[in-house]
Amino acid sequence: MSLSRKEKNAYWMPYTDNRWYKTNPRLLESAKGMYYTTSTGEKILDGVAGLWCVNAGHCRKKIVEAVKNQVEKMDYGLSFQMGHKLAFKFAEKLVSILPDKIEHTFFSNSGSEAVDSALKVSLAYFKAKGNNSKTKFIGRSRGYHGSGFGGTSVGGIVANRTQFGNLLNGVIHLPNTHIPSKNSFSWGQPKYGIEKANALNDIIEFHGKETIAAVIVEPIAGSTGVLVPPLGYLERLRKICSDNDILLIFDEVITGFGRTGDSFASKRFNVIPDIITMAKGITNATVPMGAIGVSSEIYNTIYKKNKGKIELFHGYTYSGHPLACAAGLATLEVYEEDGLFERSKSLEKYFGDAAHSLAKLNVVKDVRNFGLVAGIELSERTKSPNTLGRDVYTECFENGVMVRFTGNTIAVSPPLIITKKEIDKLFGTLAKAIKKVF
Ligand SMILES: Cc1ncc(COP(=O)(O)O)c(C=O)c1O
Secondary structure (H helix, E strand, O other), rough: OOHHHHHHHHHOOOOOHHHHHHHHHEEEEEOOOEEEEEOOEEEEEEOOHHHHHOHHHHHHHHHHHHHHHHHHOOOOOOOOOOOOHHHHHHHHHHHHHHOEEEEEEEEEHHHHHHHHHHHHHHHHHHHHHHOOOEEEEEEEEEOOOOOOOOHHHHHHOOHHHHHHHOOOOOOOEOOOOOHHHHHHHOOOOOOEEEEHHHHHHHHHHHHHHEEEEEEOOOOEOOOOOEOOOOHHHHHHHHHHHOOOOOEEEOOOOOOOOOOOOOHHHHHHOOOOOEEEEOOHOOOOOOOOOOEEEEEEEHHHHEEEEEOOOOOOOOOOOOOOOHHHHHHHHHHHHHHHHOHHHHHHHHHHHHHHHHHHHHHOOOOOOEEEEEEOEEEEEEEOOOOOHHHHHHHHHHHHHHHEEEEEEOOOEEOOOOOOOHHHHHHHHHHHHHHHHHHHHH
C-alpha cells in the first residue's frame, strides 16, 4: 500500500521531518501484543510501547471489548453540570493507585492538557488563598511537558521553543541533572547531582518565594534522552518547595502506570508531589485521555473559597469522555490482573543489564536506565552527524524492531508484557544497528 501525492500533501505530520518521512513512508497497519504489522506484512517488535503509552501491549481484548460495548451504549455524555457513572468510577479507581494525599482527579484529553490544567490549578490555589502574587512557574532545562503554550513555556527543549517567540511570561528554568563527567553508565539512579536542586534556592532568593506558584519536573526526563534523577535530588526539591510554600508538580505522563516498577514514579521514589499529571498509559493509549491528580489541600482550598458557583472555570468538552473512562477502567483491571507494575520491577534488572551490555561498543557514550526505560547515547560521527539517531532507528526498523531517537540518543521503553527473549532481541538488534551505521 503506498500513498498518493495528494495524500502526502494533505497530512502535515507532527514532530516529523515530513520531507524525509514522505520520501520513503513506512506504514503501520495492525498491532497485537508486542508487535506491529506493517502495510507490507513485516512484524515489528514494539520497543517503545507506541509512544511510551501502550504499557499493557497492543489491542488487549478486555480493553477493546470495553470500548466496543461502551460506544454502542453511550457514545458521548457531557461533563459540564452533568455526569455519567463511569467517570466517577474511574476517578475513584485512579485515586486508589495514586500516592496518599493525592485524592482528587480532573480529566483532560492529553498530557499537554493535563500540564496546562496543573499550571492553572496551581494559580487558582494561590488565588483562593489570597496570594495573588504567586504566579511564576519553574521548569527545568531538557524538560518536556507537551505542546500547549503552558507546557512549551515550562518545557526546556530549545528546538521546541525557538519557533514561537515569547510564550508565557514569568517562567524560570532549573538546570538539568545531566552530569556526564561523573555519572556516565550509572546503573539506575546516578550518585552525583543532588546539588543541582540547590539552584531552586537561588531562584527563590532572586525572585522571592512570594512570586512563585509551582515547580514542574518529570521525575525521569523521558523525551530528551532518559535522564534519571540523581540520588536525593527529588527529595531535596520536595523539601525546598515545602519550606517555601511552592507547589511541586510531577509530570508523570511517561513515568506513570508501571513504567518505573510501581504505579507512579512518585511512589517508587517515595517523593509525593502536590499535583501529578498523567496521560498515555491511563487508557493504554486506546482512547486519548489525560488527567491530573491533586492533593486534598489544593482541592479543598479552591472548593471552599468558591461556594455557590463553579469552583474551577476550566474543562474540556471531552473531559471524562465515556469511551476513555471505559478504556481506562479496563486498562487498570488488565494492569492489576497481569501484575504489570510488579512485572516491570521484576524485569528491571534483566532489562537494565541488557541495556548496559551495549556499553562495550566503543561508540556508546552513555547508558541510562530505570524501571523499563533506557537511553543509549551515541558519540558523534564524522559522516552525516545530524542523522545518526535517525539512521540507527531506520536500521532497527528494517530489522524488525521499533526504537525511538532524540538527537544521538536512542530510547527504549517497551510494553511491560515484554519477555526476556524479546528484551534480548530488542538490544541485540540495536547493537547490530549501531555497529552497522557507524
Ligand atoms: C512528560 C510529558 N508530558 C507531557 C507530554 C504531552 O503529552 P501529549 O502528547 O499527550 O499531549 C508528554 C508526551 O510525550 C510527556 O512525555
